[in-house]
Amino acid sequence: MASYIARRLLQLIPTVLFILIVVFALVRLLPGDPASAILGDRAVDADVERINRELGLDRPLVVQFGVFVKSVATGDLGDSIHLKLPVTTLIADRLPVTIMLTVMAALIAVVMAVPLAFVAALRRGTAADSTVRGAFQVGLSMPVFYLGLILLTVFGAKLRWFPVGGYGEGFVDNLYHLFLPAVTLAFSLSAILMRNLRSAIIGVIDAEYVQFARSKGLAPKLVLFRHVLRNALISTVALFGLSIGTLLSGAVITETVFAIPGAGRLMVDSIYGRDYPVVQGLTIALAVLVSVTFLLTDLVQVWLDPRVSR
Amino acid sequence: MSGPKTTEPVLDVRNLTATFGDGELTAVNDVSFTVGSGEVLGLVGESGSGKSVTLRSIIRLVPASGDVSGEVRWQGQNILAMRDAELRGVRGGQISMIFQEPMSALNPVLPVFTQIEENLKAHTDLDGNGRRARARELMDMVGIPDAARRLKEFPHQFSGGMRQRVMIAIALASNPRLLLADEPTTALDVTIQDQILKLILDLRDELSMSVVLVTHDLGVVAATCDRMAVMYAGRIVETGTVSEVFAQPNHAYTRGLLGSVPHAGTERSRLLSIDGTPPPLDRIPPGCAFNPRCEFATDACRATVPPLQDLSPGRSVACFNRDSVVAAGSPV
Numbered sequence A: 001m002a003s004y005i006a007r008r009l010l011q012l013i014p015t016v017l018f019i020l021i022v023v024f025a026l027v028r029l030l031p032g033d034p035a036s037a038i039l040g041d042r043a044v045d046a047d048v049e050r051i052n053r054e055l056g057l058d059r060p061l062v063v064q065f066g067v068f069v070k071s072v073a074t075g076d077l078g079d080s081i082h083l084k085l086p087v088t089t090l091i092a093d094r095l096p097v098t099i100m101l102t103v104m105a106a107l108i109a110v111v112m113a114v115p116l117a118f119v120a121a122l123r124r125g126t127a128a129d130s131t132v133r134g135a136f137q138v139g140l141s142m143p144v145f146y147l148g149l150i151l152l153t154v155f156g157a158k159l160r161w162f163p164v165g166g167y168g169e170g171f172v173d174n175l176y177h178l179f180l181p182a183v184t185l186a187f188s189l190s191a192i193l194m195r196n197l198r199s200a201i202i203g204v205i206d207a208e209y210v211q212f213a214r215s216k217g218l219a220p221k222l223v224l225f226r227h228v229l230r231n232a233l234i235s236t237v238a239l240f241g242l243s244i245g246t247l248l249s250g251a252v253i254t255e256t257v258f259a260i261p262g263a264g265r266l267m268v269d270s271i272y273g274r275d276y277p278v279v280q281g282l283t284i285a286l287a288v289l290v291s292v293t294f295l296l297t298d299l300v301q302v303w304l305d306p307r308v309s310r
Numbered sequence B: 001m002s003g004p005k006t007t008e009p010v011l012d013v014r015n016l017t018a019t020f021g022d023g024e025l026t027a028v029n030d031v032s033f034t035v036g037s038g039e040v041l042g043l044v045g046e047s048g049s050g051k052s053v054t055l056r057s058i059i060r061l062v063p064a065s066g067d068v069s070g071e072v073r074w075q076g077q078n079i080l081a082m083r084d085a086e087l088r089g090v091r092g093g094q095i096s097m098i099f100q101e102p103m104s105a106l107n108p109v110l111p112v113f114t115q116i117e118e119n120l121k122a123h124t125d126l127d128g129n130g131r132r133a134r135a136r137e138l139m140d141m142v143g144i145p146d147a148a149r150r151l152k153e154f155p156h157q158f159s160g161g162m163r164q165r166v167m168i169a170i171a172l173a174s175n176p177r178l179l180l181a182d183e184p185t186t187a188l189d190v191t192i193q194d195q196i197l198k199l200i201l202d203l204r205d206e207l208s209m210s211v212v213l214v215t216h217d218l219g220v221v222a223a224t225c226d227r228m229a230v231m232y233a234g235r236i237v238e239t240g241t242v243s244e245v246f247a248q249p250n251h252a253y254t255r256g257l258l259g260s261v262p263h264a265g266t267e268r269s270r271l272l273s274i275d276g277t278p279p280p281l282d283r284i285p286p287g288c289a290f291n292p293r294c295e296f297a298t299d300a301c302r303a304t305v306p307p308l309q310d311l312s313p314g315r316s317v318a319c320f321n322r323d324s325v326v327a328a329g330s331p332v
């Protein structure tokens, strides 16, 4: 297992390099150039040239890329054009909010999906099954921002159980503020996981090894958790890992609806403001985050299923 | 092969019936048999004749769509009427089962030790050390070398024969009195088959267990069983000691089965092999279910189901024309 982890960590290197190449290329493909973003639309050519020289944009691409990789490696992602702050400071400020929102959403999704998948699978074809599946079907077909607005109106504005936006002060207050947004974000992932796990459980529940486990006289709970759930989870964990990227992009919308000062909002604002160092830095940070999550789900997968070659 | 040890039966199955799909499909139809102490009973028949469902019904191991009725007498109780908690004490603790495909019957994601240990946890008072020691002992007992290391391994790391030994070790963990073995050697190649059968017989002697051995292979029955029951389309059609039945089959189906057994030193003699296949559950013919394939069939066979009649204690047959079958002699 240790050597497997080491190998997987090594594989992160080419992944990160690839991310850097893509980000580097993308930023240069964005419409509008940084100089006019800084100077405004009525810039004179001389100023544009000066800015380009200052930013190193007049040098060959290969050299620019080298400089770029070097500064990223030393933790320097440049300064925001509009906010006049180091991008790393901005990321350190905003990304934890998004990570917390995403982790909460992921947990809520799992907590909703697993028991309901069990109910639906064990009572397949009954009213309970169709109710669960129907509810999730509705959730799945509802856009994130719409669901967010409904929750906001009902539980925020009407019932006043939760704040209608913002992030609050202190950890507990943060959790409280993030609860509705996290539920919003969790819903479609939960539906996807529930569907997958439900059919995985149905596929496993009459398996020979489950029959054998029953023939040993094990308690039903043990059979269900150790033999059924554990095997059924293998495919669901893979799906969960693959969904993290989607979850992060959902976080962008959710942060906008709930006015949360996270990385998603920062990203949207920066794209509109053509604040390309921020866009670039955030993209790298998010991509690395997703890669690390993939790595973690891979490890869980290996732990769940010893047949996966190490 | 020893003779029948006719003592009080340990297992007494009466009128066992198993249906699927709201009782529309009858996989096991009014089956009765007994198993004596230390006895090996062979349950024989072509694929689809209801052997596995019979075996599983004994410990109520049928899917939710199935329904089991009748009576299974065990230690003065009826297993089919037991509360679930009591049933769990019997399963694995008193009656264990091994399956045909060890690859699919062992949980692929759990180390062998866990799969043995959970049985011990359910049925013994052993502590952690005791369970570890017992697991090693079981691995030795079923002939798996290097027990300490192999206990940590997963099923896919074992060969087919070793995997079947693992399953036997798991089944025998808590010293059951009865082993239900569902074609335990069908998935294995011939030399390994013999080793596994020998292992089961040795363990039967060592642990004074009884065994119900399901197989479609009469060679296996001849080599291992004391008594046999022949099944066709969910019913038992003939019972007796192995020597009695081989010497003089009374049912046309048994005779057909015996006729297709390969004999020592000769090619598989197909002279008497039975044409056709057993009927699916939704198309079991009226009368004797075997009649469309039977060379002895008469009008009575197509009209009425022949009752299972006792010829002598432990010897019974359900055939209208058994005189003709007997007159035709044993093909063996």
Ligand SMILES: Nc1ncnc2c1ncn2[C@@H]1O[C@H](COP(=O)(O)OP(=O)(O)O)[C@@H](O)[C@H]1O
Residues within 6 Å of the ligand: B020, B025, B027, B045, B046, B047, B048, B049, B050, B051, B052, B053, B054, B063, B065, B066, B280, B281
């Ligand atoms: N869960 C089930 N649902 C419906 N039919 C079943 C089920 N299990 C077994 N059967 C049917 O019962 C019959 C007997 O099956 P089985 O006992 O497995 O035969 P054997 O072990 O003798 O090959 C077969 O026709 C099979 O299709």
Ligand code: SF4
Residues within 6 Å of the ligand: B251, B252, B253, B288, B289, B290, B291, B292, B294, B295, B296, B297, B298, B301, B306, B318, B319, B320, B321, B322
């Ligand atoms: S009862 Fe009739 S059909 Fe059935 S085995 Fe005997 S002779 Fe053949």
Ligand SMILES: [Mg+2]
Residues within 6 Å of the ligand: B048, B051, B052, B053, B182, B183
């Ligand atoms: Mg079978």
